Amino acid sequence: MDGIVNTVAVSLGTTDSAIRLLASLFLGFPLGFVYRTVIHAKPSHIQHFYFTFFGLAISYFNFGWELLHPLINIFSIWLLLSVAGGTVLSVGVAFMFNTGYLILGYLQNTEAIYNISWTLAQCVLTLRLTGVVMDVYDGKKGEEKLTAEQKESALAKSPSLLELLGHTYCFCGFLVGPQYSMKRYMSFTQGAFTDSWREGLPHSVGPATIRLFLGILYIAVFQIINIVLPTEYMLTTNFDDLSLFSKCAYILFWGKNAINKYIGCWMVAEASCILIGLSYNGKDINGNVLWDGCTNMKLYQYETCTDLHHLIDSFNHNTNKWMARYVFKRLRFLGNKQLSQIMTLFYLAVWHGVHSGYYMNFFLEFLVSNSLAEFIKFSHKVRILRNINDSTTLMPLVWLVKKITITFSLSYALVSFVLLSSDYYMKVYRSVYYIGHLFHLVMPVVCLLLSMLLSKPSSVNGVNTNRVDKKTS
Incomplete structure (x- = not known):
């Protein structure tokens, strides 16, 4: 496997870790299809086990035994919730512990050039676990004290260890996102999100395939343009010799393309979320099924908007929602x-x-x-x-x-x-x-x-x- 990964990486002019990441994101589609056709209607604990098993396998494929780091983090938060879930203390401890563990990971990987490591998935995990602890805290307040937004994610009780593992290791979102609440995940595994298909392919296959294709397109565009506008060129004397206008034009087009790799990865991951049904968001006024419950890129808005706030809202949408x-x-x-x-x-x-x-x-x-x-x-x-x-x-x-x-x-x-x-x-x-x-x-x-x-x-x-x-x- 290492030899295959290395050969593909060399032929595409990228790193082994980038190929492993992309392969893992694409693997979410066949795993999602198996889930949707075989596991979807099974009891919740079987679904949690399915997500945990394949999430751990993908984690090992990418990070080897460094997968122990997120497991330690998850187990620690589960213990915290078991002992002090719903308290102000639990919120403070979770916030500091999760962020601190992530920072320690960064300090372990301080190369001058970014390299994909276990901290990539730990980023997503940090927000997800912190959100769970805060949602349990909100769930203890009483509905009259909650905002409408908090009611959407508040948890009446602390999740079990298996539920926490399934939520954090669901293969369609644990590597690069999107973020989604424990309440959405629990409702999903309990059968609340369904488009009521009976025969043939699930209705989610079409929208998921379109999203997957768009993700592949953005990744391909990035790879092609990156050959013409590489990052390293800005550090050369040739770049220094350009006129100010030419330098600014280079930065403009380089930056627009640099974002494409993130967009592509997010949309491939989102395609898996749509396929398994996690993105199901009811129907619009015309009865059309909405698959935007886990949207991380509002693509049309991103490409056409000229307002900064609209741009921020369209880009890495669920992470920005989490921060807000x-x-x-x-x-x-x-x-x-x-x-x-x-x-x-x-x-x-x-x-x-x-x-x-x-x-x-x-x-x-x-x-x-x-x-x-x-x-x-x-x-x-x-x-x-x-x-x-x-x-x-x-x-x-x-x-x-x-x-x-x-x-x-x-x-x-x-x-x-x-x-x-x-x-x-x-x-x-x-x-x-x-x-x-x-x-x-x-x-x-x-x-x-x-x-x-x-x-x-x-x-x-x-x-x-x-x-x-x-x-x-």
Whole structure:
């Protein structure tokens, strides 16, 4: 098996660990088909065992005996829930223990270049186990104290060890996500999610196959374009010799393509979630079955949106929902939305790893978010900008400018996310004169100064005015 994996990796110009990961994600489809046709109607404990057995097998295939790390983590959380489930103490201990175990794993794997290791699956596990403990805590509160969102995932009792193993090792989501709550998983294994098929192939096969095809397409596009726009080129003297415009164009297209490998992997995993029925989400008003319960990529929204918040909502959707539900909204007691956002982004950086590149990436994302928000507020005050934005004639041009701006901004931030080491990503940023940093640092200041200038009292024929002239602004 090692020889086969190595041969495929060399022929595709990638690493053994990447091939193992891709093979594992694709394996979810045949395993999902067996589950859907044979195991689906069996008692819950058989389903938990099925997911646990094949999840452990895939884990061993990818990480060898390092699979013991997540098992230790799972068993520790099960003990915590058995002893103190539903208490504030359990939430604090789980949050610190899960995150701390993950950080220790990162410190064990501190290569300058990212390498797939057991911490990849541990990332997903950290959020999943922390979410379970917090859901048990919510379940002890009483429904009148819960928000509508918390009611969707609150657990009335702590899960058994087998249930916890099945939930965390379900092969369609334990490697790269998506995140889904224990309550959804339990409802699914108890038969609550079904499209009532009786004969022939399950109704989930069609939507799952489409998602799988799209995932393969995005992975293939990434691999092809990566040959033309490799990451390493940005560290060469040839890149340094390019004009500023050419460097920025390279970063723009490189970053857009770099995201494709993540999109592809998420959609392949999501295809398995759809196939087994875990993504079943009822029916729309027209009676069409919805398979978006575990959506991690809102693909059309991602490719067409020009608003940062819409982009964030479409990308790694379920992980962002987890961060919003279990971190951002739980920091409401701080009384400052921006501070809650900063702390959530900081936790996201910690969750990704110890390399400085992650922290630079999320710092830049915060700058971009704040900068674009300030510009939008300012543009609403200026009639000419409102007219340009609302013009149907200029709509294609406005869309293109917005799309290029947001894509470049996030591609610029992604440089540090991918290169990880400050020696590498700062070299790239220096070569473009920190244009992304400066633009999003200066933009809010410029908007503020212009707003003050427009609202400054003026004198007309000896009469002071203290308003912005809506007809001329």
